[in-house]
Amino acid sequence: MPLAVERITVFCFAxxxxxxxxxxxWHHFQPRPIQRLLSLVFGAAGLIAHTAFILVQTLPLATPQxxxxxxxxxxxxxYLYGSIHHRRLAWGLFVLPLVLxxxxxxxxxxxxxGDPVWKSFHGDRVWGLAHGVLVLLAAVxxxxxxxxxxxxxxxxxxxxxxxxxxxxMRLLSLERIEEMNRRAILWAFPLLTAGLLIGVALQWQxxxxxxxxxxxxxxxxxxxxxxxxxxxxxxxxVRLRGRQAAFLTFxxxxxxxxxxxxxxxxxxxxxxxx
Amino acid sequence: MNLxxxxxxxxxxxxxxxxxxxxDGGNLPGALLELNSRFEYxxxxxxxxxxxxxxxxRLTGSTPPDAELVTEFLADLHRIPLAxxxxxxYQRADADAVRHLFRVAASLDSLIVGEGQIAGQVRAAYETxxxxxxxxxxxxxxxxxxxxxxxxxxxxTGIARGHVSVSSVAVDYVRQVFGHFxxxxxxxxxxxxxxxxxxxxxxxxxxxRILVTNRSPEKAAVVAQGCGGECVxxxxxxxxxxxxxxxxxxxxxxxxxxxxxxxxAVLARRTGGAMVILDIAVPRDFDASIHDGxxxxxxxxxxxxxxxxxxxRDRKKHIAPAxxxxxxxxxxxxxxxxxxxxxxxxxxxxxxxxxxRKAIVTQLLARLNGKLSDEDKxxxxxxxxxxxxxxxxxxxxxxxxxxxxxxxxxEALGKLFRLEE
Numbered sequence: 211m212p213l214a215v216e217r218i219t220v221f222c223f224a225x226x227x228x229x230x231x232x233x234x235x236w237h238h239f240q241p242r243p244i245q246r247l248l249s250l251v252f253g254a255a256g257l258i259a260h261t262a263f264i265l266v267q268t269l270p271l272a273t274p275q276x277x278x279x280x281x282x283x284x285x286x287x288x289y290l291y292g293s294i295h296h297r298r299l300a301w302g303l304f305v306l307p308l309v310l311x312x313x314x315x316x317x318x319x320x321x322x323x324g325d326p327v328w329k330s331f332h333g334d335r336v337w338g339l340a341h342g343v344l345v346l347l348a349a350v351x352x353x354x355x356x357x358x359x360x361x362x363x364x365x366x367x368x369x370x371x372x373x374x375x376x377x378x379m380r381l382l383s384l385e386r387i388e389e390m391n392r393r394a395i396l397w398a399f400p401l402l403t404a405g406l407l408i409g410v411a412l413q414w415q416x417x418x419x420x421x422x423x424x425x426x427x428x429x430x431x432x433x434x435x436x437x438x439x440x441x442x443x444x445x446x447x448v449r450l451r452g453r454q455a456a457f458l459t460f461x462x463x464x465x466x467x468x469x470x471x472x473x474x475x476x477x478x479x480x481x482x483x484x
Numbered sequence: 485m486n487l488x489x490x491x492x493x494x495x496x497x498x499x500x501x502x503x504x505x506x507x508d509g510g511n512l513p514g515a516l517l518e519l520n521s522r523f524e525y526x527x528x529x530x531x532x533x534x535x536x537x538x539x540x541x542r543l544t545g546s547t548p549p550d551a552e553l554v555t556e557f558l559a560d561l562h563r564i565p566l567a568x569x570x571x572x573x574y575q576r577a578d579a580d581a582v583r584h585l586f587r588v589a590a591s592l593d594s595l596i597v598g599e600g601q602i603a604g605q606v607r608a609a610y611e612t613x614x615x616x617x618x619x620x621x622x623x624x625x626x627x628x629x630x631x632x633x634x635x636x637x638x639x640x641t642g643i644a645r646g647h648v649s650v651s652s653v654a655v656d657y658v659r660q661v662f663g664h665f666x667x668x669x670x671x672x673x674x675x676x677x678x679x680x681x682x683x684x685x686x687x688x689x690x691x692x693r694i695l696v697t698n699r700s701p702e703k704a705a706v707v708a709q710g711c712g713g714e715c716v717x718x719x720x721x722x723x724x725x726x727x728x729x730x731x732x733x734x735x736x737x738x739x740x741x742x743x744x745x746x747x748x749a750v751l752a753r754r755t756g757g758a759m760v761i762l763d764i765a766v767p768r769d770f771d772a773s774i775h776d777g778x779x780x781x782x783x784x785x786x787x788x789x790x791x792x793x794x795x796x797r798d799r800k801k802h803i804a805p806a807x808x809x810x811x812x813x814x815x816x817x818x819x820x821x822x823x824x825x826x827x828x829x830x831x832x833x834x835x836x837x838x839x840x841r842k843a844i845v846t847q848l849l850a851r852l853n854g855k856l857s858d859e860d861k862x863x864x865x866x867x868x869x870x871x872x873x874x875x876x877x878x879x880x881x882x883x884x885x886x887x888x889x890x891x892x893x894x895e896a897l898g899k900l901f902r903l904e905e
């Protein structure tokens with residue numbers, strides 16, 4: 211393994227994302243193509259360093275730091291894709307703070323102990339991995355829905371204030387933002403359901419179905435599932451839309467953060483399911 | 485440079501004269517070809533509703549284009565008294581003409597600063613000259629650089645940001661709410677003239693359906709026929725509102741036709757997403773309090789006018805940075821032009837000195853044959869090359885510092901070094 215790659219720390223990619231965000235903010239006030247380009251370069255550099263860090267370091271998915279860094283990595287890919295796809299929009303202004311926030315919080319947490327994700331690809335630990343990956347992907351959906359909700363509120367505020375359309379922050383139309391929120395939730399809900407069901411099955415297999423039910427992580431995850439179910443019901447049955455749907459998505463995101471920051475996963479504490 | 489601009493614009497020339505001077509598809513090619521063949525000028529003509537400008541050039545070293553000849557040509561072509569034309573036309577030469585075109589293309593000289601059409605019109609003028617082969621090396625370089633400067637101004641400043649017509653601002657708002665229109669229904673209420681242009685812009689979005697309603701069914705039928713819409717009776721207004729995504733209201737009703745209470749009932753029946761109401765009627769047709777920026781976005785004529793004025797005010801803030809970009813491009817263009825103008829002379833001067841140095845060194849080495857080692861020979865050749873470079877450094881630097889449009893130094897150096905023959 212090359213020495214330089216081993217030296218990559220969380221600070222390296224956090225700094226890259228930070229510079230990319232600063233350039234986005236600068237671009238918002240004084241728009242010039244060079245700032246957007248530099249922001250993309252720093253964002254891409256951060257993503258490369260982030261990828262190398264995940265590959266080189268042992269990051270167990272079940273720990274708060276591991277899950278936050280994996281989540282931030284997927285959102286950084288989402289940022290880069292969105293910035294290239296929607297070049298004229300203020301995409302980075304919304305996605306980068308979340309990526310940066312997750313990375314910074316992960317850095318404050320104690321370093322993870324345990325096996326890296328890919329070492330779980332064998333034997334009966336595969337189900338534990340499947341549980342972790344499904345919940346992580348659901349978390350990505352929650353984060354995307356949260357970002358869409360923030361964008362929706364900003365765009366809606368601009369429209370309410372009748373701000374000049376061609377000036378200030380450029381965003382997707384209300385309709386497209388709402389579509390993004392809807393799709394993210396529609397994708398996340400089955401993933402979360404499947405992830406939680408696998409988790410329950412693993413607990414049951416361990417012969418301790420009721421053990422650890424009072425942990426913040428599990429309660430947060432279940433709360434998130436309930437909020438998602440309510441959100442879907444309200445959206446499709448009661449036709450809840452717009453700001454109200456955005457606020458409910460914030461609640462789901464809050465529960466996700468609680469679940470992610472919860473100190474330790476019962477599986478991780480027990481070294482994973484048998 | 486031998487560049488001349490002769491023209492008139494809305495700044496000083498009344499529309500009556502501009503109309504008479506204007507070139508269209510019919511007389512433009514003939515005029516360009518005649519300027520090119522009769523006077524041997526490179527020629528391009530920019531003719532818009534706000535200006536008519538002739539850009540003319542001749543090769544460096546020949547006589548510059550004659551403004552008086554061009555004025556006579558225009559007077560003759562458009563049958564305008566020469567004296568009237570002399571008073572109306574302005575002239576710019578060389579660097580001033582370059583600066584003028586760059587500012588025009590960047591929309592800094594337009595009636596509405598930052599308007600987007602002028603760059604396209606400059607491009608069209610250049611392309612016509614290119615097609616007819618009346619644009620030579622000078623006009624190619626001039627127009628290409630002007631368009632590059634205009635592009636930079638548009639992308640790097642906010643001078644072209646936003647729209648300045650009420651109908652365009654209305655469509656901009658609609659676009660902020662909806663991302664696609666193939667499933668959208670537009671409802672047109674009334675048949676006011678004010679709404680015609682906005683409806684035209686809305687139709688360009690290719691909506692799924694257009695509904696038209698009016699107190700007078702005959703008037704509704706006329707509007708529906710004009711826009712390919714369907715008529716609905718005035719009594720069905722609430723049903724039509726409940727089905728519609730975009731509403732364009734232009735009635736002449738003396739008081740609001742949809743109050744808060746009536747609209748709440750309509751909203752309760754709606755199954756779709758957000759709704760945009762463009763109320764451009766005076767007096768207003770919809771109660772302004774129904775606007776919430778979420779489910780209902782209502783924009784009335786005052787909102788649209790305010791945005792138009794604000795956009796114009798904001799554009800003014802970007803004039804100074806835009807002027808700075810234009811000036812940067814003008815300077816760069818003039819320097820590049822000078823370099824291109826001087827390049828053949830410098831090459832010739834270098835060649836001449838190279839040949840002389842080689843002849844002297846060969847002669848010297850032949851004299852000292854057998855007395856010098858290879859190292860000494862290389863040292864001697866290097867010393868002569870150094871002397872040549874140091875000697876030429878002064879004249880070449882002075883040439884590049886020579887102001888554009890003057891050829892005194894170039895001619896003097898030609899004479900001094902006997903490079904003219």
